[in-house]
Amino acid sequence: MTETGQEADTGSTGTSDDGRGSRFPRPSFTVGLGLKLLFLGIVNAIAVWGAVPLIEANEWVALAILILATAAIDYVYLSKRTLPLKYLVPGTLFMLVFQVYPVLYSVNISFTNYGTGHVLTQEQALDQISRVPSTTETGERFQMRVMATDGGAGDLGLFLTNDAGDQFLGTGDGIIAVDVEDAEFDENGLAVAYEDYVWLNLRQSQDRQDELVDYEVPTDTGVITVQTFTAAVIQPFRYQYDAAADTLLDVDTGELLTPVEGIYVRPTGEQITPGWRVYVGFDNFTDVMTSEAIRGPFIRVFIWNFIFAAGSVFLTFVVGLGLALALNHPTLRGRRVYRSLLIFPYALPSFMTVLVWAGMFNQDYGVINDVFRSSIDWLRDPWLAKIAILIVNTWLGFAYFFLVATGALQAIPGELKEAASVDGATPWQGFRGVTFPLLMVAVAPLLISSFAFNFNNFNVVYLLTGGGPPIIGAQTPAGHTDILISYTYRLALESGSGTNFGLASAISIVIFLIVATISAIAFRRTRALEELA
Numbered sequence: 001m002t003e004t005g006q007e008a009d010t011g012s013t014g015t016s017d018d019g020r021g022s023r024f025p026r027p028s029f030t031v032g033l034g035l036k037l038l039f040l041g042i043v044n045a046i047a048v049w050g051a052v053p054l055i056e057a058n059e060w061v062a063l064a065i066l067i068l069a070t071a072a073i074d075y076v077y078l079s080k081r082t083l084p085l086k087y088l089v090p091g092t093l094f095m096l097v098f099q100v101y102p103v104l105y106s107v108n109i110s111f112t113n114y115g116t117g118h119v120l121t122q123e124q125a126l127d128q129i130s131r132v133p134s135t136t137e138t139g140e141r142f143q144m145r146v147m148a149t150d151g152g153a154g155d156l157g158l159f160l161t162n163d164a165g166d167q168f169l170g171t172g173d174g175i176i177a178v179d180v181e182d183a184e185f186d187e188n189g190l191a192v193a194y195e196d197y198v199w200l201n202l203r204q205s206q207d208r209q210d211e212l213v214d215y216e217v218p219t220d221t222g223v224i225t226v227q228t229f230t231a232a233v234i235q236p237f238r239y240q241y242d243a244a245a246d247t248l249l250d251v252d253t254g255e256l257l258t259p260v261e262g263i264y265v266r267p268t269g270e271q272i273t274p275g276w277r278v279y280v281g282f283d284n285f286t287d288v289m290t291s292e293a294i295r296g297p298f299i300r301v302f303i304w305n306f307i308f309a310a311g312s313v314f315l316t317f318v319v320g321l322g323l324a325l326a327l328n329h330p331t332l333r334g335r336r337v338y339r340s341l342l343i344f345p346y347a348l349p350s351f352m353t354v355l356v357w358a359g360m361f362n363q364d365y366g367v368i369n370d371v372f373r374s375s376i377d378w379l380r381d382p383w384l385a386k387i388a389i390l391i392v393n394t395w396l397g398f399a400y401f402f403l404v405a406t407g408a409l410q411a412i413p414g415e416l417k418e419a420a421s422v423d424g425a426t427p428w429q430g431f432r433g434v435t436f437p438l439l440m441v442a443v444a445p446l447l448i449s450s451f452a453f454n455f456n457n458f459n460v461v462y463l464l465t466g467g468g469p470p471i472i473g474a475q476t477p478a479g480h481t482d483i484l485i486s487y488t489y490r491l492a493l494e495s496g497s498g499t500n501f502g503l504a505s506a507i508s509i510v511i512f513l514i515v516a517t518i519s520a521i522a523f524r525r526t527r528a529l530e531e532l533a
Contacts, residue, residue, distance in 0.1 A: 036077055043073055069093065110505035113280050116498025118262050122276040126241055129248065129264070129272065133216075133223040133235035136252045142168075142224070144232040145190060146205045146212065147197035156208065156215055158224070158232055159183075159191045159199075169194060170217035170224050170232075205229050248272075284506035294503075297471060297478035297487065302514075305483040308389065308461075309454040313447055315394040320401025321439075325431075328409050339406070346399030354463040357392045361464075380469050382480035389481055393460050397450070401443075408442040409435070444526040451522070452515050456485045484511045 047070040054063040073093075076085045112118075120128075142160040147169075149155050158170040159178070167178040184193040192199040205212065206229075217224035222236040239257075240249040248257040248264050257264040263275030287294055323342060327335050345353065360367050361378040369376055378388045412435060420430040461467060467479035467486045477490040484507065492504030 040074055040077060044070060106505045106508055109501055110284055110509050111279050111281060112277050112502045113262050113275075113283075114277050114502045114505075115492075115500035117273050118275045118277050118502075120274055120276050122259075122262075125274045125276040128274055129239055130237055130241055131218065131223065132238045133225070134238040134252055137236045139222055139234035139236050141227075141234075142232045144226070144230055145192075146200045146208075146229065147191075147194065148200055148208075149196045149198075152198050152200050152204055154196075156211060157194075157197045158215070158217060158226070159194060159197070160224070160232060167191070169197070172215075172217070175217055175219050175224065202229060280502070284503045285510070287503060288507060288510060293475035294491075297474045297476055297482075298484075298507075300471065301478060301482050301484055301487045304386070304481070305455060308386070308393075308483055309451050309457075311390055312393045312397060312454040312457070313450050315390060316397035316450070317401045317443070317447060319394060319398040320403075321405045323398070323402050324405035324409055328406065339402075342402055343399050345395050346397075346403070350396055350459055351463060353396060354392060354460055357388075357395070358464050361388050379465050382469055385465050385469060385481045389460060389464055392464055393454065393457065396460065397454075400450075401446075404443060404446055405439065408439050411442070412438050440526075445523070448519050448522045448526070452519055455483070455515050455518075456511065457483070458485045458489065461486045462489070484514075 047066055051063055051066055054060075054066065073089060076082045076089050140162060142158075142162055144161075145159040147157045147159050149157070155171070160168045160170055160175070162168075167180065167183070168175050169178050178194060182195060183191050186192050190199075200208070212226045212229075215226055217232075219234065222234040224232050224234050227233050236251065238251055240251060241247075242249065246259055249255075250257060250266075255266050255268075257266055257272065259265075261280060262278035263271045263273070265271050288298060289295060326332075327338050327342075332338075358379070359365070363369060363375055363377045363380075366378070368378070376384065378384045416434050416438070417430055420434050425433065461481055461483055465479070465481045467477075467482035467490060469480055471478050471480060477494050478487055479490075482490070488504045488507045488511070491507070492499055492501055
């Protein structure tokens with residue numbers, strides 16, 4: 001008994017056959033743990049990789065967010081007490097990065113003057129302005145020998161000697177003092193080589209004359225430019241910055257420039273570029289409502305935008321519902337084949353389909369004009385272009401509502417239709433009083449979402465007509481078929497005066513408010529349908 005009990009006790013403590021005990025549990029390394037550590041290693045490596053440029057750019061807020069997010073991910077996936085968060089964190093992070101952040105960034109940009117001439121920070125703008133050479137003042141002069149690397153075929157360099165006999169090498173990166181012992185001179189005491197640079201004779205210098213004319217060597221006091229093939233001079237910087245007063249003094253003219261909304265302005269009103277980003281408050285929103293150059297096209301574009309979105313929803317729903325009703329009859333043969341064929345417009349990539357339709361509407365070679373033996377300019381006439389867009393968008397969208405309506409019709413109990421028929425209702429009365437109200441319970445929210453989608457349906461408009469034909473007399477790039485989103489895109493990127501991301505972001509916010517308001521009203525109106533469910 002004793003031996004047996006001992007053996008049992010020994011076995012319970014995990015004694016192995018070789019007499020070595022295993023009182024402590026052996027560590028187990030599972031595949032899941034290995035994949036988790038691999039995943040966290042990749043995440044932390046990406047975080048380190050992303051932190052370097054943020055540090056170099058002094059983006060401390062973004063760096064702090066990156067560190068906190070990485071630490072949160074490590075804690076969630078290494079802790080045993082955060083099981084729900086393991087499933088919530090990935091989706092939440094993607095939502096923050098790809099949805100919340102772009103929205104907040106657009107809102108922030110809408111209150112700035114961000115655009116052409118206002119892309120840099122003030123420090124970056126001053127760095128560029130302060131390096132503009134004077135056009136009237138000249139500084140120290142140098143004797144010069146033109147040199148180049150790679151035996152004379154590579155990068156240019158200027159071997160410079162000032163009046164005091166000091167020698168320098170000037171390149172596009174700056175000027176450095178020359179150690180005479182490292183240079184080679186001819187019998188006249190003129191330099192012929194220095195490190196990787198060799199002297200270019202007059203003919204060789206003439207061959208690179210175009211480069212020498214624009215060649216500049218930056219220094220702390222000005223820019224060294226080439227005067228002749230043997231002489232160079234320092235052009236002093238034109239502007240002197242007063243940090244206390246935040247002003248610029250133009251050395252050439254004596255004018256004092258002051259900053260106005262992110263750009264330095266002369267007393268005469270002339271602006272010098274580049275400017276920098278500043279917050280301008282509600283100026284962009286005010287321009288949308290008050291600037292005639294923007295307000296005129298904006299109102300016309302908005303009216304067409306509403307007609308386009310509402311018309312697209314109406315046409316796609318009517319065509320889709322009509323086909324769904326036609327193919328819902330139980331005795332119809334080949335229903336599956338017909339339904340499969342009708343899905344093709346929805347299954348094909350929309351950008352490819354739109355381009356095909358653009359070719360079909362071509363005035364000279366389009367198949368539509370060939371069929372009708374006409375030469376209609378579909379895409380350049382203001383009204384015909386709008387009709388063409390509605391036709392194409394109906395083709396792209398009817399299949400969606402066909403699928404939705406088909407499913408909704410099959411979900412309606414047949415007993416209700418039979419009861420209506422027994423009560424003496426005609427097919428039209430049965431559809432209007434029974435089928436359609438029940439159908440709208442499922443379809444109404446989709447109609448609202450379809451309206452919101454078509455209100456911002458950039459692809460169809462831009463690929464088919466590019467927003468054209470242009471509105472005659474408009475001071476901004478606006479066309480007869482532009483909707484607000486395409487008008488915003490062209491205003492931001494195709495404006496003749498340059499880009500204006502601040503104004504474009506402001507219009508995007510306006511679009512969001514319009515769509516959100518219309519959608520909220522529509523959803524409120526459709527609550528009555530819930531009583532039918």
